[in-house]
Amino acid sequence: MNTMKKPDSHTSLEMPRGLHLSASQDGVIHRILDNMMVKCPAEFILLAEISGPLISVHGEKGMTDLNALGALVAGDLAASQEIARITGQYQHAQLILREGPETTAFISEVGEQMVLYMRIRKEVPIGWARLIILKASRILLEVISAREEEVEKLDLDVSEDELNALIGDNLDSIWLS
Amino acid sequence: MHINWQLRELNLKIVYYGPASSGKTTNLDQIHRRVDPAHRSDLVSLKTYEDRTLFFDFLQLEMGKICGLTPKIQLYTVPGQVRYTGVRKLVLRGADGVVFVADSAPSRANANIVSWHDMKSHLVANNLSLEDTPIVLQCNKQDILGALALADIKYFLNVQEIVCFPAKAIYGEGVLDTLKAITRSVITKVQRQTATV
Numbered sequence: 001m002n003t004m005k006k007p008d009s010h011t012s013l014e015m016p017r018g019l020h021l022s023a024s025q026d027g028v029i030h031r032i033l034d035n036m037m038v039k040c041p042a043e044f045i046l047l048a049e050i051s052g053p054l055i056s057v058h059g060e061k062g063m064t065d066l067n068a069l070g071a072l073v074a075g076d077l078a079a080s081q082e083i084a085r086i087t088g089q090y091q092h093a094q095l096i097l098r099e100g101p102e103t104t105a106f107i108s109e110v111g112e113q114m115v116l117y118m119r120i121r122k123e124v125p126i127g128w129a130r131l132i133i134l135k136a137s138r139i140l141l142e143v144i145s146a147r148e149e150e151v152e153k154l155d156l157d158v159s160e161d162e163l164n165a166l167i168g169d170n171l172d173s174i175w176l177s
Numbered sequence: 178m179h180i181n182w183q184l185r186e187l188n189l190k191i192v193y194y195g196p197a198s199s200g201k202t203t204n205l206d207q208i209h210r211r212v213d214p215a216h217r218s219d220l221v222s223l224k225t226y227e228d229r230t231l232f233f234d235f236l237q238l239e240m241g242k243i244c245g246l247t248p249k250i251q252l253y254t255v256p257g258q259v260r261y262t263g264v265r266k267l268v269l270r271g272a273d274g275v276v277f278v279a280d281s282a283p284s285r286a287n288a289n290i291v292s293w294h295d296m297k298s299h300l301v302a303n304n305l306s307l308e309d310t311p312i313v314l315q316c317n318k319q320d321i322l323g324a325l326a327l328a329d330i331k332y333f334l335n336v337q338e339i340v341c342f343p344a345k346a347i348y349g350e351g352v353l354d355t356l357k358a359i360t361r362s363v364i365t366k367v368q369r370q371t372a373t374v
Contacts, residue, residue, distance in 0.1 A: 018178030018271075026183035049179040051271025052235070052251055053188035067237040068221040071251065075223075075232055078267040086263075158244060160365055167361045170240045170248075174216040175353055 019049050019113045019144065026056075028143050032136055033058045040124060040132045043103065046117040047110070047140070048074055055114065073117045077107050095134065099126065106133045111141040178273050178367065180246075187246045189363050190253065190271055194296045195278035196288035197229075197257035200317040200346040204278060205234045205252055207352045212238060230256040233268045243364070250360060257292070266299040274311040274363040275300075276355055278346075279334070281316050281324040286333050293334050311362035314341040315355045320348070 021029070033045050037058050044059035052071035077096065084090040096107040104126055108116045116137055120129045158166070179188040193201040202222065209220040216239050223232035234254040239247065253272075255265040269275075277296065279289045297307050314336065316327050325333075327341050340358050344351025 018180065018273075020180045021182060023183040026181060049188065049271070051179075051190050052253075053179045053190070053249065055179070055181065065219045065221070067218040067251075068235060071221065071233075071235040071237075071253070075267070078270060079232070079264075082263060082267055158368075160368070163243070163365060163368060164361045166243050167240075167364060168357050170243060171353065171357050171360065173241065174213045174238070176211050176213055 021055065021144070025143055025146075029056055029140060032139055032143070036118065036132055036136050040118070040120060040129050042118050042120050042124075042129070042132075044117075044119040046070060046073060048115050048117070050074060050077075050113050050115055059119075069117075073107060074115055077109065077115045080107070081109075093134070093137065095130065097126070097130070104129070106130065108133050108137045110137045111144065113144060114140065116140065178271075185242075185246050187248045187364075187367070188251065189248060189273045189360075189367075190251045191274045191276065191359055191363065192269055192272045193252065193254040193276045193278055194265070194269070194292065195255075195257060195317075196280055196285060196292040197259070199257060199278045199280040199285070199289075199292075200315075200344070201254040201257065201278045202230055202234050203317075203346040204276070204315070204344075204352050204355070205236050205254055207346060207349045208238070208252065208356060209236055211349060211353070216240070229258060230254055231261075232256065232264055240360075248360075248364065259291075262295060262299075265295065266302055269296075269299045269305070270303050272300075272303070272305065272310065273366075274313070274359045276313050276315055276359050277334075278315045278317050278344075279330050281318045281330065282321055283323055283325055286325065286330075289330065290333055293336075309366075311359060311366055312339060313355055313359040313362065314339045315344045315346075315351060316341060317344045317346050317351070319343045319351075320345045 033056055036042055036045055046057050047055040048070040052074040054066055054070040057066055080096050094109050098105045102122055103119050105119045110116050118133050193204055195201050218237040221235040225231045236252045238250040253268050255268045300307055316330050327343055331337055342351050342355045346352055
């Protein structure tokens with residue numbers, strides 16, 4: 001059953017709570033992260049929404065379960081923020097550094113809505129990488145804070161009964177037994 | 178919630194909440210076993226050495242397109258043990274919906290109530306309101322001797338209007354019904370919010 005209607009690209013509206021990335025914002029974010037990969041250079045970069053969903057991944061992915069990694073990075077930041085909060089040390093734009101003999105990983109807050117993870121090889125100076133990730137975090141925050149002139153419409157223009165049936169059918173179709 | 182318009186993805190976060198050993202992880206485990214691997218991630222569990230949830234369990238489902246968008250549902254559990262109240266607050270951050278997994282054992286009635294109030298306070302702490310957050314109640318362990326009736330559990334929690342399902346999650350019974358109900362509630366809420374503008 002196809003109940004999808006043509007989107008009205010010129011309709012703008014206030015969206016529900018959450019992070020909404022337009023196609024142009026998504027493109028800018030990709031360019032920023034590409035630039036970080038080269039400039040640092042980084043081995044791997046992941047940008048996620050603060051509650052875990054992936055936004056963008058750059059670098060060698062290998063067999064990594066990226067969705068799980070996004071959730072864990074968000075959880076890591078949340079735990080560190082809470083440690084800082086209950087010890088009276090909470091400050092905005094905090095950076096977590098996990099330094100190892102072969103690689104070093106950074107986890108950086110990007111405002112209240114995103115978290116940025118970057119991994120570098122031991123050959124990359126940590127101070128330089130720190131500057132790169134902090135600057136990138138600030139720019140990413142500016143990108144998502146910028147009000148898009150034309151906000152896209154979430155076009156779920158179907159009745160609730162139709163929507164409920166679609167969701168039920170959809171889940172049934174991926175349920176094996 | 179996170180919407181990526183470039184990829185036309187709707188990312189939603191659903192948290193399974195409830196008292197210790199009520200069956201939250203069992204729900205995710207059953208979903209992981211029964212959903213087509215092409216449509217789910219691995220099940221990630223951060224556990225203690227006693228095999229109890231320390232931080233959260235995580236599983237992502239990717240549904241087929243609905244109205245031109247691909248919903249990706251991130252399922253989390255919270256650790257139920259009382260000492261992990263701070264962790265539960267963190268996991269609830271950004272939740273779009275909650276499944277409250279109640280334990281139907283009569284001896285756990287009070288634990289359900291305590292956990293329910295714990296959830297309410299953490300929703301508020303995360304700037305989420307109990308009224309606006311879709312919540313589905315699952316009365317798990319209906320197979321045990323003397324299991325409380327659904328109406329009794331709702332009465333104890335003082336939630337008469339809530340959508341409620343009986344379950345024997347360890348056998349997979351009631352797991353899909355619960356998942357369908359919370360997914361419908363969350364996506365319908367998104368639709369209503371957009372429709373009212």
